Amino acid sequence: MAISIQTARADRGSVAARSIALLAMIGAKAHAALRALQMARMLSTLSNMSDYQLAQIGISRSDIPKYAETLMADA
16 A cells, blocks of 8 residues: 555644644643632632721722632733
């Protein structure tokens, strides 16, 4: 069975394209996981602050989720 050079090049290109697509998918999932971890840490940190500390930065305890999302959107 003979394999032409053109077929071999096309196969390599296809493998490279699939590999790049797989890496992009993994990267996107890793990025989403990192953002979720950062959000959880932000919520935890803000929740552990006293009411006085929260007032010093201008938020109340009920504002924590919205404030954390605002901070994450700017990052």
